Amino acid sequence: MKVESKIMLGLGLFFGIIVAVYWFWGHDNTGSVMIFGGMLLGFLPGGYYWWWSRRMAARPEDDPEATQAQGAGVVGAFPATSIWPFTLAMGSFFVVLALVFGIWFLVPGLALVIWAAFGGVAESRRGGRV
Amino acid sequence: MTEVLDRPLLTPDHSPHEEHGPSGLLKWLTTTDHKIIGLSYTVTSVVMLVIGGALAEMIRFQLTTPNGTLVSLAQYNELFTMHGSVMIYLFAGPFAFGALANIMVPIQIGAPDMAFPRLNALSYWLYLMGSITMLSGFFTAGGAANFGWVAYAPLSNSTYTPGAGADLWIGGLLLTGFSAIFTGVNLVATIFYLRAPGMTMFRMPIFTWNMLVTAILILLAFPVLTAGLIMLYCDRHFGTHIFSVAGGGVPVLWQHIFWFWGHPEVYILALPFFGMVTEILAVFSRKPVFGYKGMVFATLSIGALSLGVWAHHMFTTGVVLLPFFSIMSLLIAVPTGIKIFNWIGTIWRGQIWFSTAMLMAIGFVITFLIGGLTGVYLASPPLDFFTHDTYFVVAHFHSVVMALVLGGMGALYYWGPKITGYLLNEAIGKIQFWFLFLGIQVFTIPMYMLGLDGMPRRMAVYPHDPQWQTLNDISTVGAVMIGLSTAIFVVNIVVSWKKYPAGDNPWDGQTLEWFTTSPPPHHNFYRLPQIRSERPTWDYNHPEHRSIGHTTPEPPRESERTSS
Known part of the structure; x- marks a missing residue:
């Protein structure tokens, strides 16, 4: 986890230096705010990974000497099929059409989005098809 | 023999290769398998390549004569807008991070699937819906979007560009933008959390x-574009004046927001193809990647620098900090140069196998070098003032993106057998390569000359100048050759359909994807080798030539101890 955190923290640090140089040299609000956002996006996950990397033992994927047997067990839950992503995307499609052709498209759009949200959560609680 | 152990990938009551669930259309609609989603991405994005290519051919045919009459002036605006939009938003990005990365990244790191399979499916469906939304502009009364693929304000406001086509463009881009963000999240989580021991x-x-x-660049850049698009929509429909001088807004703000996404986007498009080509060059040279860590740090440097170069697209606005953006842009040439050096180092004194994939990869390096070097010129403000908005810029980025097409085609020849289980015909592939590679040069080099001679981009008609017409005609010949190469690719798929079984490792590959079956089973692996270098499959297949340098030495095995 240490390498992962260093990548993100390194990017955050680089953007921090760049935003300082850019701001004091160019006084441009727009660009400075955007690079500042980039800096946060480096530090936020990077700090989280760093916090964890100091509190957990090296994972098998971080251990250069790990054997495949060390990775045995449940890796994660991988649902094999689910209709909800398609339903959610169809809902989003209708919501976007509402932006163009008329507010009434929001009716099927939001209905599908809400249905998919509930359906997807319920599927996760059941465990889904694995 | 290296020790190989089965690795249970699922809960114990489920076999890793147990397939169950719906079939047919419902299977496609409901799948969360990264390989099927990736294949859907591949097919959809190649269809987008064909559509974008057809629009490009129409543009080129319009320009064969100074007063071309193939399309009207208004239709020409739609053509170049939608050509750029389809190629950038709907082909190049989704092909790279939706299609090939989706399929290959989990297999290359020994993962059973992407970290969030349902989010992955959602990405694909949003991409498909976004593509349909954007393209449906052609069927509206006012036609498709026609403000250029960059949608500069104030041209993109509701006064200068009324109609549904522009709104469908914004809506389509919102959907595909969210699709990209979700894929970025998925890739980072997969790579950080699902690697094999x-x-x-x-x-x-x-x-x-x-x-x-x-993926990190996607997460940095795409939300900015999404925010900008919402602002643009509000300006068009809700009476805000964010980009309008009349209401106290700043038109150039759109350019800042757009290019803050747009330049990292160039590397979002290019980096995946750099990766594909690196793999191909190493495998077909029978060597490890030269300067592995140098390549990694060069990639990280390109990613970091790419966030600080956006305003080199805006030098002529007169309101950007020229030296800062020029220095940052020129700096990117350093890690890119390292990459090209390492690619040459990788094939240097290798046992080179000139397969179609290898030819495409070498063609990529040459074409990308041309596009990259002309990019260095454009990073210099005095040269950029001279060539801004001319065909020189068009030629520069077409050298770059056509290099990516070469790399992508190489990747399809290289990884296609892993995905489908069947090889493509190599002889037809080589014919395709020469049409594509030569076509690209015949297509772009006249455009460089036109640009230096002052021909502006985005013109449907141009002054009667015999030299301009000749150069345009040559460029059109190149475009036709590129079109033919795509047709040859389709012919190759038809001719080779299930004809040449590939086996698991047809190229004597080095990385983990060549360890599993072709196509890989549900959840990718029946077993995994011990991973002791960046070439685990090579180490397994060639114990006498194990990777050195990044390898942790293993204790001698029982058989070796007894024999010595």
């Missing part, structure tokens, strides 16, 4: 490294 970060294949940096 022993697959440390510095043993990941270069393609996976490049996809990690690409």
